[in-house]
Amino acid sequence: MAESIPMTVVDLSSGWSFKQADQVDESSWLPVKKVPSTVHQDLIDNDLLQDPFIGFNEIKAEWVGLKSWIYRTKIANPPAPDGARVVLAFDGLDTFAHVRLDGLTILKSDNMFLPYRVDVTGAIKSGTDHDLEIEFDSAFLKAREIKNQYPEHKFVCFNGDPARLAVRKAQYHWGWDWGPALMCAGIWKPVRLEIYSWRIADVRIDINISADQTVATIHTTANIEGAESDSDHSSVLARFDVSIGEKIIATNVAQCESNGWAASQLRVSNPERWMPNGYGQQPLYNVRVTITVDGIDLHTETRRVGLRKVELVQEPDSHGKSFYFRVNGVDIFCGGSCWIPADSFLTNITPEKYRAWIELMVPANQKMIRVWGGGIYEHDAFYNACDELGILVWQDFMFGCGNYPCFPSILRSIQAEAVANVRRIRHHPCLAIFAGNNEDYQVAESAHLTYDYEDKNEQHWLQSDFPARYIYESLLPKVCAAEAPSVAYHPGSPWGDGKISSDPTVGDLHQWNVWHGTQEKYQIFDSLGGRFNSEFGMEAFPHLDTIRWFVEKEEDLFPQSHVLDFHNKADGHERRIATYLVENVRTATKLETYIHLTQxxxxxxxxxGYRGWRRQWGNERQCGGALVWQLNDCWPVTSWSIVDYFLRRKPAYYAMARALAPVAVGIRRAHHDWSVTHAREPRTQDWELWVVSSRLTEITADVEVRFVSVRTGLEIKDSIVKKGVWVRANGTTNVLEGCVDNIREEPHVLAARIWVGGELVGRDTDWPQPLKYLPFPGRKVKVEVVGNEMHVSAERPVKCLVFEEREGCHLSDSAIDVVPNDKQVIRVRGLAAGSPALRWTYLGAGEQ
Known part of the structure; x- marks a missing residue:
């Protein structure tokens, strides 16, 4: 029997070169800085492609996705003794890859989301160096080819070429209504050699917390694989331990069974529980499995876990059926964002950049991020950051906006993809829910495809014109039940018990009748919501510095320039932006002012939206959460993002933070649709003031509302102060109501403030709508810099005072409304000493 050796890993990230497949000259080979990489970036690095993010260069890059590409490297003969296994491990190949070792085919892949392992033990031991070559076919052309093989299927979709549905590749690479069409290819995840006698092939961790939450039981199972098929597992011991920080708090040793499995149950007394951002800390425990033979450690795998229980609460109530999340017994209003890939070229996103994106959510009081189904199962660094920072993850499977086919080979690939990715991410405490797809049920409704929820015959589904129902209601839920039973599964987003996807009484809802659809007034956003609003949004231009980065000519720096329109992929964006601007504000032609107005x-x-839906949370959990479309961008663009490609926060980011604060006050007058009444004012408008709190104990607060003239800045009548207001724990408390007399009272701002324990913790303002009817000259704003603070005051009410977003500089607040006699203090972090003061503007500043 050969001596067992510890696992050895040979990194294959360097020494690669690439070329276009139809170029035969040896001089065509070009250097690759490092893999993982993508062919576009490698071409840019070799000065053969202009950055597709600048100007109209996206069009000049289209040819790249129509070609085949070959990558090659040499592998030195590895130190593999007799009895050891040598495996080539590919964590991700994008997408149609033909892998050859020393000229012989060892792998043909067709799924970007699948890891592949190839046993090369026999081949790799001969000679000294070995040639590894990977040829990537054009996914665009292959998709067309596959689509044509299935003429009976209805390839219908929103966004991109319908052929994309036939390929297991990031769907946004075909272009979306916020992203460019850049058909990437390449080694997009690490590749390596593994040499071992024994390895841990998989680790599964199931956590149970006792009802009184005093004991956590960590059940860990390891799948152990030997180098040879007839390996004697009885010689292998598995050591399990749990630690927090440097302290090991539980350990156990188990014999590996003949079937290759070893298991252990470890108990943690008085567990430190993982809670979402704003509700507690995020302690992380390390669960480590080490396998040994004859006292020698051969391989170790570690998983970081959080001790928590996440539940999706769906129960009948007076509004229909609830949809909200409960963590460790605490109901959580999941205010947060949707996430798209942070770059068109995925290998450009570093772990540090992932961390920077998720860090933005913490001061914004966000609790959840939704990984959208047209991108990728995200990088480990993404989930690690969410674990560390307390951001819950809603994880879509990678199906987006289409009627996906279900021919046998693609179903087998999807099954393997689901298993591999669920196993990879299931241990993360941030993971709250799996959802089967993004908007595929909406596509079925739009295209009038067959969907009879009462028909439970799966063969009928596969034979229908909506076969993907089988994926979402059979294949994926079975995978999740087998591999991650503690994580909730939801067939799609949006979806609600088989009802039409726009039903507001059940499941989650994508509310696009603001911006898309009927283009409702945004002032009634909250009345358009459902039980959980998992998508909604409004477009805004990115910051001027971002625009200057991709606009090459100074003459193109105006709002409707050709290049600016090119960097907005939303259908009908010109009319939709114009509609909301003309309805609400006085329009402008100067680019800086126009940017501010859209923002x-x-x-x-x-x-x-957020203010109203969070208020509904306290009304029998009528609304369980709201996830804005979208947090981020994949390139510099005008889109629905609240933070642009360069991590520059738009004003909406700060508005969300205030609405989601631990304790927030809200005030608003009843909506009046001025368009329907031809701008005739109502004689009176009722107003309401309420307080929302996410604190888990009752508090008392002092609340004030002032009535401040827009024109003069004077108070038109006595303020109302209510002291010692009892505020419900984790809910909503209605405090005051009144009436605006539009005949006798001049246009005025309702300015609310709230104090808890003598500390001012929140503000809100309600302005007469629409803003375009209000005069804004002569605001007399004063911004005084005091150390690392800016003290802001004004003699007349100010709307949306926005500070410059300078690189490396972080603001405690921005996009603020300011009323007289209420100085606001903005803390500034990261502004270099001696730097000029931050620029600022506000609505109507250009009128002075």
Missing amino acids: LIQCEALMF
Whole structure:
């Protein structure tokens, strides 16, 4: 019997070169800085492609996705003694890859989301160096080819070429209504050699917390694989331990069974529980499995876990059926964002950049991020950051906006893809839910495909014109039940018990009748919501510095320039932006002012949504959460993002933070649709003031509302102060109501403030709508810099005062409304000593 050796890993990230497949000259080979990589970036690095993010270069890059590409490297003969196994491990190949070792085919792949392992033990031991070559076919052309093989299937979709549905590749590479069409290819995840006698092939961790939450039981199972098929597992011991920090708190040793499995149950007394951002700390425990033979450690795998229980609560109530999350017995209002891939070229996103993106969510009081189904199962660094920072993850499977086919080979690939990715991410405490797809049920409704929820015959589903129902209601839920039974599964987003996807009484809802659809007034956003609003949004331009980065000519720096329109992929964006601007504000032609106005509209729209839906949380959990479309961008663009490609926060980011604060006050007058009444004012408008709190104990607060003239800045009547207001724990408390007399009272701002324990913790304002009817000259704003603070005051009410977003600089607040006699203090972090003061503007600043 050969001596067992510890696992050895040979990194294959360097020494690669690449070329276009139809170029035969040896001089065509070009250097690759490092893999993982993508062919576009490698071409840019070799000065053969202009950056597709600048100007119209996206069009000049289209040819790349129509070609085949070959990557090659040499592998030195590895130190593999007799009895050891040598495996080539590919964590991700994008997408149609033909892998050859020394000229012989060892793998043909067709799924970007699948890891592959190839046993090369026999081949790799001969000679000294070995040639590894990977040829990537054009996914665009292969998709067309596969689509044509299935003429009976209805290839219908929103966004991109319908052929994309036939390929297991990031769907946004075909272009989306916020992203460019850049058909990437390449070694997009690490590749390595593994040499071992024994290895841990998989680790599964199931956590149970006792009802009184005093004991956590960590059940860990390891799948152990030997180098040879007839390996004697009885010689292998598995050591399990649990630690927090440097302290090991539980350990156990188990014999490996003949079937290759070893298991252990470890108990943790008085567990430190993992809680979402704003509800507690995020302690992380390390669960480590080490396998040994004859006292020698051969391989170790570690998983970081959090001790928590996440539940999706769906129960009948007076509004229909609830949909909200409960963590460790605490109901959580999941205010947060949707996430798309942070770059068109995925290998450009570093772990540090992932961390920077998720860090933005913490001061914004966000609790959840939704990984959208047209991108990728994200990098480990993404989930690690969410674990560390307390951000819950809603994880879509990678199906987006289409009627996906279900021919046998693609179903087998999807099954393997689901198993591999669920196993990879299931241990993360941030993971709250799996959802089967993004908007595929909406596509079925739009295309009038067959969907009879009462028909439970799976063969009928596969034979129908909507066969993907089988994926979402059979294949994926079975995978999740087998591999991650503690994580909730939801067939799609949006979806609600088989009802139409726009039903507001059940499941989750994508509310696009603001911006898309009927283009409702954003002032009524909250009345358009459902039980959980997992998508909604409003577009806004990125910051001027971002625009200057991709606009090459100074003459193109105006709002409707050709290049600016090119960097907005939303259908009908010109009319939709114009509609919301003309309805609400006085329009402008100067680019800087136009940017501010679009950002103000986004800011106001999201405020009306978040403020109202969070209020509904306290009304029998009527609304369980709201996830804005979208947090981020994959390139510099005008889109629905609240933070642009360069991590520059738009004003809406700050409006969300205020609406989601631990304790927030809200005030608004009843909506009046001025368009329907031809701008005739109502004689009176009722107003309401309420307080929302996510604190888990009752508090008392002092609340004030002032009535401040827009024109003069004077108070038109006595303020109302209510002291010692009892505020419900984790809910909503209605505090005051009144009436605006539009005949006798001049246009005025309702300015609310709230104090808890003598500390001012929140503000809110309600302005007469629409803002375009209000005069804004002569605001007399004063911004005084005091150390690392800016003290802001004004003699007349100010709407949406926005500070410059300078690189490396972080603001405690921005996009603020300011009323007289209420100085606001903005803390500034990261502004270099001696730097000029931050620029700022506000609605109507250009009128002075």
